Amino acid sequence: MKTVRIITPTGHLGTTPLEKASFERGCAESPDFIVADSGSADIGPYPLGADRPASDEVWQRHDIEAMLLAARRLRIPLIIGSASDTGTNRGVDQYVRLVREIAAEHRLGPFRLAKIYAEIPVDEVRRRLKDGAVVRGLNGRPDCDPVTLDRTDRIVAVMGTEPIRDVLRAGAAVVIAGRSSDCAIFAAPLLEAGHSLADAFFCGKAMECASFCGEPFMGKETILGRVDGTGVYLTAMHPDQRCTPASVASHAMYERLNPFREYVPGGYLDMSTCSYEQVDGKTTRVTGQTFVPSPTTSIKLEGSGKVAERALFITGIRDPYTIANLDRVIGWAKGKLTERFGPIGGTYNVFYHVYGRNAVMEALEPTPAKAPLEVGIVVEVTCDDAARAETICHIAGKNLFYARLPEVKGTAGTAAIMSDEVLHARPAYEWTLNHVIEVADPRELFRTQLETVGAGDPTARP
């Protein structure tokens, strides 16, 4: 079985720039593929719902340029998943544009470029529901119904390995994929080389956040993964970082409900019987993973929809008496809002985020706040109408300045106002879909196009 080496320089392409020194070290290890995930649901529902990137194009271009130049120099394929944070069609088209621009600038090519679109029109899901498809809620969510779709502006399907394997087989040198399972973009080339589902998906799971699987903690440093039929070998490329059994195992459980299972279209990776072994100073080998196929194929759907416009106002309080009576102050301010605008939670909502007390943990906070020296309060107001959100937010914030307490000494103002203005925030969106839909073919929700980038004969060199 062919040994396959993959390098990945970043766990989320575009957020902050990759580190070039360890990437170059990885390039010197004779890799067969360069792979990077560019997506995340951690950025919240706004980027998907509004179809806007969360990352800055400066860093997206920086990373794509570094990887594309290396891939063309080494004559190896480059695979990028979940283009531009969300993996919508806009993200795929944006990354394809960047690849074309960089190729023209550096006179690269010709090479074959594959784009794989993962966005599904809301009406397409509506049609499938009508035709009897079950769109099953994950992790305790109710199944999707037409009302869920009414609240949804945009949907992406999360691809597995199949569409990526197809384009690799068709000779793609650069793959720009829409929303993809993080581990599938690594597993696809490993499966094409004949490696097991278990090793392929484990390798992907371990590498998807790049240097997060090493120690000490570092971001944006390159990791080398090697699969040769005797296990999955993970090596840190930064001179001061190591992949250890502890670091790899602790990454296996990172940001997941439980550490034993990773679900992908067609089954799940079972990590409960993995063993981890240090094979040299910087490398850990993992064996014992298994893959459990499922009788049917389900594809995950992510959906987001707009809820309201949003406005913010920032104040701080230093007076210990006011801080001690903050609940009364906020209660009074809310009472004034109700008087003027009707009940909170009706046509608008207001949230007082009290930094210094429990803004971070809110109801999960078990420790009563000791009297803080200062508190900062961010007032958040949401409302269908942007102008009304601004009006309500200004009063909701200014009422902290005019708070009425019987013993207050500071009768010139009971709050420090950072700037007497309402800040326009991005609209509030909500994750409406975290569901799976059963499909007959794992490719059926995705659309693939191949094109040639650069001049000359595209069949000359892949």
Add this chain to the structure above:
Amino acid sequence: MKLVELASTIRSKNAGVDHITFDVICRDRANFERVRDSGVLNRGAVARLFGVEEGRVTDFVVFEPANAIKFTIRRLRPSGSMGESDLFGAQQYAPLFDVEIP
């Protein structure tokens, strides 16, 4: 001894859009066995610590290969909904520091 002295990593993070997961990773095997065998950390105890119903603790796992204990709490609203306080769920772990391990 307090948990913070026995663990090398105590962290919280989103696990998908509907959950926050907590990882307690011990410095070494001895510390891990001490934490595990004390039985102080269990599904009911973490539910009480964070003031949530036990049903919201969806997973509680002892993960031997990483010398770790992991549990997951279901969010009341998906991450990033209006009024969100911690989009990444990254700052919810601090109350675990002071848990006394005999």
